[in-house]
Amino acid sequence: MKKWKKFAAxxxxxxxxxxxxxxxxxxxxxxxxxxxxxxxxxxDAADGAPAEETDGGSAQEAKEYEPVTLTFWNxxxxxxxxxxxxxVDDFNASNEWNITIEMDVMPWDTFNEKLPAAIxxxxxxxxxxxxxxxxxxxxxAGSFVDVSExxxxxxxxxxxxxxxxxxxxxxxxxxxxxxxxxVSHYFYWDKDLYAEAGLDPESPPETWEQVIEYAQILTDKxxxxxxxxxxxxxxxxxxxxxxxHGGGYMNxxxxxxxxxxxxxxxxxxxxxxxxxxxxxxxxxxxxISGQLAQFINGPWIIxxxxxxxxxxxxxxxxxxxGNDPGAAVxxxxxxxxxxxxxxxxxxxxKFVQYWNTEEICTxxxxxxxxxxxxxxxxxNFADDPLTSALSEPLAYGHIECKIHxxxxxxxxxxxxxxxxxxxxxxxxxxxxxxxxxxxxxxxx
Amino acid sequence: xxxGLAKWTGKDRVGYLFIFPGMLILFVFTIIPLVVSFIISxxxxxxxxxxxxxxxxxxxxxxMADERVLNAFKNTFYYxxxxxxxxxxxxxxxxxxxxxxxxxxxxxxxxxxxPVLCSFTAIGILFNLMLNxxxxxxxxxISKVSGEPVALLAEEKYAMAVIIFISIWxxxxxxxxxxxxxxxxIPGTYFDASEVDGATKLQQFFHITVPxxxxxxxxTLLTTLIGAFQVFDAVYVTTGGGPRYTTETMVQYIYxxxxxxPYELGYASAMCIELFFVIAVIVxxxxxxxxxxxxxxx
Numbered sequence: 001m002k003k004w005k006k007f008a009a010x011x012x013x014x015x016x017x018x019x020x021x022x023x024x025x026x027x028x029x030x031x032x033x034x035x036x037x038x039x040x041x042x043x044d045a046a047d048g049a050p051a052e053e054t055d056g057g058s059a060q061e062a063k064e065y066e067p068v069t070l071t072f073w074n075x076x077x078x079x080x081x082x083x084x085x086x087x088v089d090d091f092n093a094s095n096e097w098n099i100t101i102e103m104d105v106m107p108w109d110t111f112n113e114k115l116p117a118a119i120x121x122x123x124x125x126x127x128x129x130x131x132x133x134x135x136x137x138x139x140x141a142g143s144f145v146d147v148s149e150x151x152x153x154x155x156x157x158x159x160x161x162x163x164x165x166x167x168x169x170x171x172x173x174x175x176x177x178x179x180x181x182x183v184s185h186y187f188y189w190d191k192d193l194y195a196e197a198g199l200d201p202e203s204p205p206e207t208w209e210q211v212i213e214y215a216q217i218l219t220d221k222x223x224x225x226x227x228x229x230x231x232x233x234x235x236x237x238x239x240x241x242x243x244x245h246g247g248g249y250m251n252x253x254x255x256x257x258x259x260x261x262x263x264x265x266x267x268x269x270x271x272x273x274x275x276x277x278x279x280x281x282x283x284x285x286x287x288i289s290g291q292l293a294q295f296i297n298g299p300w301i302i303x304x305x306x307x308x309x310x311x312x313x314x315x316x317x318x319x320x321x322g323n324d325p326g327a328a329v330x331x332x333x334x335x336x337x338x339x340x341x342x343x344x345x346x347x348x349x350k351f352v353q354y355w356n357t358e359e360i361c362t363x364x365x366x367x368x369x370x371x372x373x374x375x376x377x378x379x380n381f382a383d384d385p386l387t388s389a390l391s392e393p394l395a396y397g398h399i400e401c402k403i404h405x406x407x408x409x410x411x412x413x414x415x416x417x418x419x420x421x422x423x424x425x426x427x428x429x430x431x432x433x434x435x436x437x438x439x440x441x442x443x444x
Numbered sequence: 445x446x447x448g449l450a451k452w453t454g455k456d457r458v459g460y461l462f463i464f465p466g467m468l469i470l471f472v473f474t475i476i477p478l479v480v481s482f483i484i485s486x487x488x489x490x491x492x493x494x495x496x497x498x499x500x501x502x503x504x505x506x507x508m509a510d511e512r513v514l515n516a517f518k519n520t521f522y523y524x525x526x527x528x529x530x531x532x533x534x535x536x537x538x539x540x541x542x543x544x545x546x547x548x549x550x551x552x553x554x555x556x557x558x559p560v561l562c563s564f565t566a567i568g569i570l571f572n573l574m575l576n577x578x579x580x581x582x583x584x585x586i587s588k589v590s591g592e593p594v595a596l597l598a599e600e601k602y603a604m605a606v607i608i609f610i611s612i613w614x615x616x617x618x619x620x621x622x623x624x625x626x627x628x629x630i631p632g633t634y635f636d637a638s639e640v641d642g643a644t645k646l647q648q649f650f651h652i653t654v655p656x657x658x659x660x661x662x663x664t665l666l667t668t669l670i671g672a673f674q675v676f677d678a679v680y681v682t683t684g685g686g687p688r689y690t691t692e693t694m695v696q697y698i699y700x701x702x703x704x705x706p707y708e709l710g711y712a713s714a715m716c717i718e719l720f721f722v723i724a725v726i727v728x729x730x731x732x733x734x735x736x737x738x739x740x741x742x
Contacts, residue, residue, distance in 0.1 A: 112705070116703075117491055137492075141494065221587075221592040224577075224578060280595035280599065280687075285576070286578050411704070411705070419689075420688065
């Protein structure tokens with residue numbers, strides 16, 4: 001009898017242990033549960049790599065390809081993300097390699113929180129989109145592989161790529177990305193709100209001073225209407241205010257912080273003025289709500305403005321009177337984490353090659369407004385006023401903080417500075433304080 | 445009879461076998477991570493898991509000089525001091541009102557429990573939309589009174605209060621259900637006898653319900669306290685720690701340091717260890733106090 005009790009107790013304990021281990025597989029707490037080994041090779045064994053691989057996709061003989069799923073992360077949460085999804089869906093439906101791309105879209109903050117952990121755990125996606133503002137930590141950690149071999153693939157014409165765009169995705173000798181788009185930021189205005197306020201809807205401000213003047217005219221808080229948008233947690237508007245006055249974060253070599261320059265002092269005084277004409281909270285919906293008369297944003301908002309039937313105009317952000325215009329250019333590239341298997345990397349190149357065709361580049365430009373960087377696609381927009389306006393800043397723009405990354409710089413200096421200045425702190429003292437912080441980052 | 449730790453002999457062995465799976469889980473998912481976290485706090489490990497260097501107590505010294513750590517502790521205490529008592533009192537009052545098994549009471553308890561089942565991400569999106577100054581309904585109503593909409597989550601003086609409200613709204617249903625169960629465990633004869641003696645409802649509440657509910661209150665107080673000190677999702681999905689770090693709590697700052705550039709896991713772990721000790725001291729204090737109260741009540 002005692003023996004049976006012992007066996008019963010042992011059996012119960014064993015059942016509890018096994019049932020608990022079965023519960024552990026479907027965790028819904030954190031998505032980045034570490035895989036025991038690089039998933040790509042095991043996935044290949046499970047999904048089946050292409051049964052036969054050819055040198056290019058143009059083989060005449062019928063080839064049988066095993067179905068393969070590629071995971072693709074990016075931060076295109078704005079309305080251009082819908083267009084990107086459609087293009088991915090079209091590729092999934094039409095490609096001859098039996099590739100299915102699963103696209104996972106998340107805010108860039110979340111992307112930059114999840115991706116490093118996923119790479120460290122060996123659970124990273126097969127490829128991602130990344131922009132110049134976010135590349136630096138990944139380059140320093142060696143997270144992305146060199147993708148320069150893409151340009152040597154059959155069917156890829158490197159000469160069709162705008163060389164500036166290709167070069168901007170090199171960090172020293174490392175080619176971290178293949179171009180996906182090249183954007184800047186622009187001044188948008190709501191023509192209907194302009195007309196209602198008595199302003200000429202076809203004449204945007206020609207100087208930064210006029211932007212401020214118009215913002216005051218266009219603000220009517222009783223109607224929930226705002227003349228401008230100054231987000232406290234986004235670097236774009238503040239950067240362009242600095243550019244308008246001829247200022248910026250630092251020198252070109254990124255060795256000396258210039259955050260507390262006289263130009264920036266004037267810029268932040270303007271920002272504090274404009275903050276009175278701005279909603280105090282904002283998200284992507286704010287830009288397409290029809291309640292914002294003027295704002296600075298990228299071309300990704302164009303699709304949303306069209307969908308919401310907002311009668312908008314777009315132009316380069318004007319500088320202060322007598323100053324040269326300035327702009328930030330942001331190359332976005334397809335990058336491949338180091339955890340991606342060779343087989344999947346070859347298949348990723350198939351999609352990237354599909355993307356970098358005249359047809360898709362033209363479609364992307366037409367639907368999202370981003371300037372075309374393929375020379376063969378640029379000729380389709382030679383007479384298009386919208387694309388001309390969107391291409392204009394690329395001629396004089398620069399990558400902001402390419403060596404240190406604009407994102408960490410802004411997080412540690414610009415955002416807290418904006419918060420304090422909007423809470424009526426002394427602008428000079430605040431800029432001096434965060435200039436020291438920035439110099440500390442540059443000195444590391 | 446003296447009671448000590450059961451020995452690993454014949455019949456006592458069975459007990460150890462039964463608690464073994466639970467102990468294994470505790471060891472693997474709590475003890476080991478705690479020890480590893482302490483070790484990481486002594487290094488400069490980053491999220492890319494490059495081989496780190498030992499830095500000793502440098503991370504801890506850095507937290508003492510970091511204004512944001514002090515600010516985060518202050519915000520966390522502010523959150524705890526307000527959210528825990530309000531949640532408990534609200535749940536206790538409603539539990540006393542709704543403990544009888546009528547249809548109406550059961551319906552109310554179910555409705556109050558629904559937010560507990562919802563994901564905080566969904567709730568955060570909901571409240572962000574409702575409180576948005578351009579498209580939100582609440583600021584629209586406020587604008588009818590004050591003339592202009594108020595961005596409650598973007599104003600320093602309102603943001604933390606709103607987060608506390610959202611947290612209480614989401615979580616008090618769970619406390620309510622636990623307290624209802626506790627009240628239903630109180631023998632009905634106590635209430636009958638007090639009615640015969642002429643006690644009012646209020647007197648019954650303070651002299652019968654609350655004293656008999658002390659063990660349950662002790663449990664909910666401690667679990668709510670521990671949860672409040674670790675508040676993260678309420679802040680992350682609504683304000684992200686802003687405006688101007690006025691809602692940035694300890695776990696929010698720890699997450700930021702560990703999972704955004706420059707991804708300082710060592711420094712974040714040091715803050716985790718400090719938070720652990722703060723929570724441990726406070727919870728042990730309350731545990732001892734409540735257990736003395738319960739003993740005195742017996």
